[in-house]
Amino acid sequence: MSLIVDIKKKMKGFSLEIAFKTDGEYIGILGASGSGKSMTLKCIAGVETPDEGQIVLNGKVLFDSEKRINLKPQDRNIGFLFQNYALFPHMTVEENIGIALKLSKEERKQKVDEMIRAFHLQGLENKYPNQISGGQQQRVALARCIIYKPDLLMLDEPFSALDSHLKDQLQNEVLDLLKLYDGEVLMVSHSRDEIYRFCEKVVIIDKGKTVLYGDTKQIFKQPKLYTAAIITGCKNISRCEVLSPHSVYVVDWGIILETEKEIPQNIKYIGVHAHEFQMLDKALAKDEKNVIKCRINRIVEGVSEFTVHLENEKTENKNGIADILYKVNKDQWNNREEKESLYLRIPDDAILMLE
Amino acid sequence: MKKTLCLLMIICLVFSLVGCSSNTAADESTITVAAAASLKNCLDDILIPMFQEKYPNIKIKTTYDSSGKLQTQIEEGADVDVFMSAAMKQMNALDEKGLIAEDSIVQLLENKIVLIVSTNNTKDLSKFEDVLKADTIAIGDPESVPAGQYAKEALTNLGIWEEISRKASLGTNVTEVLNWVAEGSADAGIVYSTDAASTEKVKVVAEAPEGSVSKVIYPVGIVKTSKNQDLAKKFIDFLQSDEAKEIFESFGFATN
Amino acid sequence: MQISPIIISMKTASAAIVLTFMLGIFVARWVVEMKSERAKMVLDGIFTLPLVLPPTVMGFLLLIVLGVNRPVGKFLLQFLGIKIVFSWTATVIAAVVISFPLMYRSARSAFEQVDPNLIMAAKTLGLSDNRIFWTITMPLALPGVAGGGILAFARGLGEFGATAMIAGNIANETRTLPLAIYSEVAAGNMQTASSYVIIVLLISFIVVALTNYFSMKERKYLK
Numbered sequence: 001m002s003l004i005v006d007i008k009k010k011m012k013g014f015s016l017e018i019a020f021k022t023d024g025e026y027i028g029i030l031g032a033s034g035s036g037k038s039m040t041l042k043c044i045a046g047v048e049t050p051d052e053g054q055i056v057l058n059g060k061v062l063f064d065s066e067k068r069i070n071l072k073p074q075d076r077n078i079g080f081l082f083q084n085y086a087l088f089p090h091m092t093v094e095e096n097i098g099i100a101l102k103l104s105k106e107e108r109k110q111k112v113d114e115m116i117r118a119f120h121l122q123g124l125e126n127k128y129p130n131q132i133s134g135g136q137q138q139r140v141a142l143a144r145c146i147i148y149k150p151d152l153l154m155l156d157e158p159f160s161a162l163d164s165h166l167k168d169q170l171q172n173e174v175l176d177l178l179k180l181y182d183g184e185v186l187m188v189s190h191s192r193d194e195i196y197r198f199c200e201k202v203v204i205i206d207k208g209k210t211v212l213y214g215d216t217k218q219i220f221k222q223p224k225l226y227t228a229a230i231i232t233g234c235k236n237i238s239r240c241e242v243l244s245p246h247s248v249y250v251v252d253w254g255i256i257l258e259t260e261k262e263i264p265q266n267i268k269y270i271g272v273h274a275h276e277f278q279m280l281d282k283a284l285a286k287d288e289k290n291v292i293k294c295r296i297n298r299i300v301e302g303v304s305e306f307t308v309h310l311e312n313e314k315t316e317n318k319n320g321i322a323d324i325l326y327k328v329n330k331d332q333w334n335n336r337e338e339k340e341s342l343y344l345r346i347p348d349d350a351i352l353m354l355e
Numbered sequence: 356m357k358k359t360l361c362l363l364m365i366i367c368l369v370f371s372l373v374g375c376s377s378n379t380a381a382d383e384s385t386i387t388v389a390a391a392a393s394l395k396n397c398l399d400d401i402l403i404p405m406f407q408e409k410y411p412n413i414k415i416k417t418t419y420d421s422s423g424k425l426q427t428q429i430e431e432g433a434d435v436d437v438f439m440s441a442a443m444k445q446m447n448a449l450d451e452k453g454l455i456a457e458d459s460i461v462q463l464l465e466n467k468i469v470l471i472v473s474t475n476n477t478k479d480l481s482k483f484e485d486v487l488k489a490d491t492i493a494i495g496d497p498e499s500v501p502a503g504q505y506a507k508e509a510l511t512n513l514g515i516w517e518e519i520s521r522k523a524s525l526g527t528n529v530t531e532v533l534n535w536v537a538e539g540s541a542d543a544g545i546v547y548s549t550d551a552a553s554t555e556k557v558k559v560v561a562e563a564p565e566g567s568v569s570k571v572i573y574p575v576g577i578v579k580t581s582k583n584q585d586l587a588k589k590f591i592d593f594l595q596s597d598e599a600k601e602i603f604e605s606f607g608f609a610t611n
Numbered sequence: 612m613q614i615s616p617i618i619i620s621m622k623t624a625s626a627a628i629v630l631t632f633m634l635g636i637f638v639a640r641w642v643v644e645m646k647s648e649r650a651k652m653v654l655d656g657i658f659t660l661p662l663v664l665p666p667t668v669m670g671f672l673l674l675i676v677l678g679v680n681r682p683v684g685k686f687l688l689q690f691l692g693i694k695i696v697f698s699w700t701a702t703v704i705a706a707v708v709i710s711f712p713l714m715y716r717s718a719r720s721a722f723e724q725v726d727p728n729l730i731m732a733a734k735t736l737g738l739s740d741n742r743i744f745w746t747i748t749m750p751l752a753l754p755g756v757a758g759g760g761i762l763a764f765a766r767g768l769g770e771f772g773a774t775a776m777i778a779g780n781i782a783n784e785t786r787t788l789p790l791a792i793y794s795e796v797a798a799g800n801m802q803t804a805s806s807y808v809i810i811v812l813l814i815s816f817i818v819v820a821l822t823n824y825f826s827m828k829e830r831k832y833l834k
Contacts, residue, residue, distance in 0.1 A: 047731045073734035086732035090750050100736040148737065423797065475680055491697045493779065498798030524697060524779030525786075527797045535779060539679035540696035556680075 001184050003027075003152060007043055007053030007063070011036065016043075016050075016208040026178075026185040028199030028216065030192065030231060036208040037188040038083075041154050044186070045080050046073035057184075058151050079145030079153040084161060085137050087129040093140050094125040100148045115143040118180055134162055135170050142174065146181045153178075155187040159194055171197065192233045196220060204228050226354045229271045234352060235325045237271040248353075253324060254315040258289050260348045269354040274307070274327040276350035279336055285343035290351075294342040297323050306333050310342065385414040386583045386590060387434055391441035391501070391573070392528050393466065393549050395419040397606040405602070406593050413586055421528045423499045429454060429578060436581040437590055439573060441466070441529075441547075442501035446574045456584060459577035463594060465609040466571040467548040468505045468563040473539040474556055483561040486543055487515055493532045493541035496525040501571075502532070506545040509568040533557065547571065552607035573608070612806040615783045616791035620768055623699070623787055627706035627767040632760050634707070635714025640744060643722045655719075662712035666772030669708055673777050677701070701778035702785050706767035713766055717759020721752035757825050765818040769811070 001024035009016040016036045020027070029037050042048040044055055044062070052065040057078070062071050087096050098112040116122060119139045124132055129140070138158070145153060158174065159167050175198065178185060189195050195202055196216060203213040204227070212219060212228040223229035229237055238252035245262045249255075250270050257270065285291050294310040309323035326344060390398060395417075403415050418425070422440035429435055429449060438455070440446050443462075449455050470483050480488055495503025503525065510516040526532035529546055536544035537556035544557075551559045575594060577587045593599055600610045638658060645651050661669050677695045678684045687693045695701050725748050733743045749756070771789035778785040780794065788807055795804035 042731070045731070045735050047734055073731075074737045074739060076735075077737075078735055080732065080735040082728050082732055084728060086726070086728040088729060088733075088747060099733075099738070102737075144736070421797070423799070427799070473680065491779070491781070496780075496794050496798060498800070499794070500797075521783075522781065524781040525794060526780065527775075527793060531775070535697075538674060538696070539684075540674075540777065540779060 002056075002058060003044075003184050003186065004054070004056040005040070005044060007040075007050035007055065009039065009043065009048075009050040011039060011208065014208040016040065018203070018205065018208075018210050020203045020210060020213045022184060022186070022201060024184060025200035026187065026198055027201040027203065028195035029186070029188045029203045029205060030195045031190065031205035032231070033190055035205050037190075037205065038156055040205075041080065041156055041186070041188055044152070044154065045078050046071060046076050060151075077148075077151050079148075079150035081138075081141055081145055081153070081155045081158055083157045085129075085141035087137055087141055087144075089129050092126050092128060093121060093132070096129070096140055097143045097147060100144065111147060115147050119143045119177060135166060135173075138162070138170065138174070139177070142177060149181075150183060152184045152186060153181055155185070157189055158187065159191070160189070192220075192231075204231050206231060223271070223352060224355065226269050229269070229352060229354050233273075234271045235274045237269050237354065238321075240267065240270045242267055252321045253292065254312045255290070255292055257346065257351060259351055259353075261351075261353075263353060264355075266355055267353045271352035271354055272324075272346055272350050273352070274325040276347060277326045277328075277344040278347060279328070279332075279338065280343040280345050281338040282341065282343065285345070288345055290346045290348075292324075292344050292346070294324070294326075294344055296342060301330075305329050308333075308342075310344075384412050384586070385416060386436040386581075386586050387416045387418065388437040388439065388590070389418050389420075389425045389429065389433070389435040390437075390439040391422045391425070392419050392530050393441055393502070393547050394439055394573070396553050397549070397602060397608075401602050402594070402599060405598070406590060409593070410589065413589070415590070421495075421499060422501050432580075435578050436583050436587045437575065438578055439463070439575045440501070441571070441573055442504065443572050443574055444501065444504070446576055449578075450576070454579055456577040456579045456581070459584075459588070459591070460574050461576070461591060461595065462572045462611055463575045464573035464603055465611065466573060466607070467609070468502070468509055468545060468568050468571060469548045469551050470543060470545055470560045470563075471533075471536055471551050471557040472543050472560055473536055474558050475539060476542065476558075478542060480543060480560045483509070483563055483567075484513055484515065485560065486510075486519060486545070489542035490522070491541045491543075492519055492523045493526060493535040493544035494519075494523050495529050495532055495546075496527055499527065500529060500532075502529040502545070502547055502550075505563075505568050505571055509545070509563040512567040513564070547607070549607040612803050613791075616786050616788045616807065617810055619699070619702070619784070619786060620788040623702045623706055624764055624768040626703045627710060628760060628764040630703070630707050631710050631714045631763045631767065635711060635718050635759065635763065636749075636756065639715050639718035639722055640748075643719055644740070658715045659712045661708050662716075666709060666770065667776065670705065670773030670776030673705065673708060673773060677704070677777060696777050697779040697781065697785065699778070699784055702770075702774050702787055705773040705777055706770045709770045709773060710763035710767040714759050714763040717762065718752070718756050721755025721759070722748055724755065725751045754825050754828065758822050761818055761822045761825070765815055768814060 003022045006019040016039055018040050029040060031037050039048060043050045046062065049070060050063065054061065055063040061069050062076050063069060094112055097115055098108045101108045101111060116125060121136065121139060124136060129137055159171060162170055187198055199216050201214065202216040202219055204211045206227045212225055219228065220232045223232050223234065238250050240251055241249045242263050242265060243249055247256055247258045248263055248270060250257055280288060280291060293313045295313045296308060296310050298309040300307040305327050308326040308328065310326060311323055398417065406415065422442055422445040425438065425440065426445040426448060429438060430452065446455065446460060450460065470486055472480055478488060486492060494506040497503040497507040507516060510519050524535060524541055526535065529550055532544050533546050533550045533554065535541040537554055551557055575591055577584055581587055603610050642651055642654050675681055676683050679688050679694060679696060684696065687695065729747055730743060733747050769789055771793065774787060775790060780786050780790045788811055792804050792807045795807065
């Protein structure tokens with residue numbers, strides 16, 4: 001099971017340059033809206049054509065600009081779950097699910113019935129898409145693209161059309177249902193949570209270009225690149241100057257960090273995830289390294305945590321540099337010992353060194 | 356802004372009214388001639404320019420259509436000074452309604468009824484009665500076109516009207532009939548000799564036999580409501596002059 | 612009033628709508644599926660032309676093609692013995708040419724309003740382009756297409772200028788309702804003309820009512 005994608009396509013305002021490989025795992029494409037994610041899927045599906053490059057699925061060449069191969073979408077055996085599901089409104093649930101099957105009437109009915117049971121759609125066979133709920137529509141759409149056992153299943157922002165309170169439940173359901181499918185899964189989303197939850201590998205794209213790809217958990221933990229850090233949700237990023245292999249001056253925050261790990265020469269930014277800071281009391285703060293004495297600018301209350309907007313007390317003239325964000329569990333914050341001042345320590349493994 | 360617009364509109368209105376009245380001044384040297392379609396070519400091309408040369412101060416406006424339509428228009432009060440129809444019928448009808456000036460009717464011209472075919476025609480037609488050999492025939496609608504009335508009259512007297520009327524395409528004016536034959540769409544057609552003379556795309560097969568059709572008289576008369584009866588008379592006199600007669604004959608008319 | 616013009620008009624309009632319907636859908640599909648934007652624009656202009664040109668101009672153009680003294684017409688007559696002008700067929704041709712743009716534009720607009728995602732989904736599901744057109748595009752575009760058909764029928768029914776030129780005005784053969792009305796008015800038979808006009812008004816009204824019915828018809832699967 002493998003998918004190789006290496007394509008270029010000129011688009012309005014930017015050019016798409018995507019390259020990645022998968023090996024049977026679920027892979028996600030993460031990027032902002034308009035960064036070219038949907039176009040990438042459409043190129044793989046064959047409904048759009050890249051300007052150059054190649055797309056190979058399980059050893060079968062779907063597209064190769066040099067060899068002038070460009071298979072019609074009908075011949076690519078790919079399943080594509082559209083963002084708005086694209087269910088045929090004039091066909092019943094049954095007819096929608098079975099439409100891709102080239103079998104006799106009886107065989108088709110049998111397979112469709114199987115799917116209906118597996119996807120918990122009993123009783124809805126003769127209903128039309130506008131008569132069923134959003135979650136049911138999604139299951140029908142998913143059943144429709146799995147039933148003919150495609151080599152690759154692509155999901156385009158599968159959860160963005162759903163109400164947020166349903167998302168959780170539906171995400172679990174879909175995860176279960178996907179177990180019924182044997183092949184590659186490629187998912188596109190702008191939601192970090194979804195990608196993190198579903199995909200073992202991730203491709204991060206920014207303005208049409210692949211920024212990074214690899215193991216999801218690893219990339220989220222250590223984004224390595226500035227743009228990757230932003231896309232994976234790191235809120236605290238500052239310019240930096242490398243002073244020595246183990247110390248670096250964090251320009252925007254006015255502190256010097258000392259690191260256990262060696263700092264590569266080409267590091268230009270330092271990042272820290274908002275959840276990773278450690279609160280210290282005054283006594284300990286004096287002895288530890290990599291501690292900031294903070295001036296709190298604002299505290300924003302969320303449902304289960306506080307977001308503390310702060311800056312280094314020592315810095316004056318911020319000149320438009322953003323606050324440091326510290327996200328902390330409400331209980332933890334309310335029960336803190338040191339209430340006079342705020343001392344935050346940056347643990348060594350929380351320091352993100354970014355190119 | 357609104358005030359300026361209003362002022363502008365008032366000025367325009369005044370000008371148009373003034374313009375109208377100054378038109379009546381000009382009306383005194385313009386006459387409107389309503390004539391049958393078959394007279395268009397000889398009037399527009401030669402005779403009217405000739406008249407204008409002789410009388411540069413008299414302007415002539417013309418309108419051409421089937422005599423029946425013109426009759427209707429005059430009945431409805433159209434501003435016409437001189438009426439030239441292609442048959443006595445329309446002139447008489449207007450005269451009976453008192454719409455023609457006393458004693459102004461002159462039986463000016465005579466036109467012949469002829470059978471024509473397209474010059475590319477392959478069918479062998481030599482007599483008027485050979486019209487039966489044609490598959491498609493074009494004639495004017497007898498109910499509204501004088502040329503059509505004459506055609507019906509001639510064919511009836513020859514005993515072939517019933518048969519012909521079954522396959523005839525009825526034109527609403529004689530020019531339409533002529534064009535149908537010129538294009539070859541109709542194998543044969545019945546028009547005036549003047550029509551046949553006006554285009555090289557058709558040739559005359561035969562005239563309607565002597566006695567089979569009443570004479571086609573083209574009368575001219577002055578409409579009673581005309582404000583320019585003197586000028587109208589000048590025009591009619593001109594049409595009866597020798598030089599005018601020569602022109603008419605060159606176009607296929609016979610003059611009295 | 613004679614019944615012949617009514618019958619001829621209904622025959623002509625019916626034959627014309629069958630041809631126009633098929634032609635309009637076929638051509639609209641062709642243009643919609645075309646890849647080159649420039650070609651689309653040029654073709655669209657050509658196919659819309661009869662709508663904006665006066666019918667007499669269309670009649671003139673048809674005459675140049677079909678007239679027996681013109682190249683094509685001459686060929687047809689000499690080698691195939693076919694003379695189209697002044698035949699009932701000519702009334703149908705005039706009606707088809709005049710009403711075609713209406714059908715084409717309605718069909719094209721209806722096809723383009725079908726959600727493109729549905730077409731893409733159908734392709735990825737393996738449906739052939741033909742199957743997609745007949746089982747997805749057409750059913751969803753049907754109200755627009757049917758509405759266009761009805762309008763085209765009415766337009767073909769009312770065709771006059773081009774018909775007179777190429778089909779002539781032959782009683783019981785090519786005298787359609789519009790031609791009959793015009794003749795009767797020219798002859799001063801207002802009563803007869805009025806009777807014909809009422810028939811035309813009636814048919815037109817039914818046509819408009821049907822168009823509205825179709826475009827507003829509730830279909831189960833749409834909210």
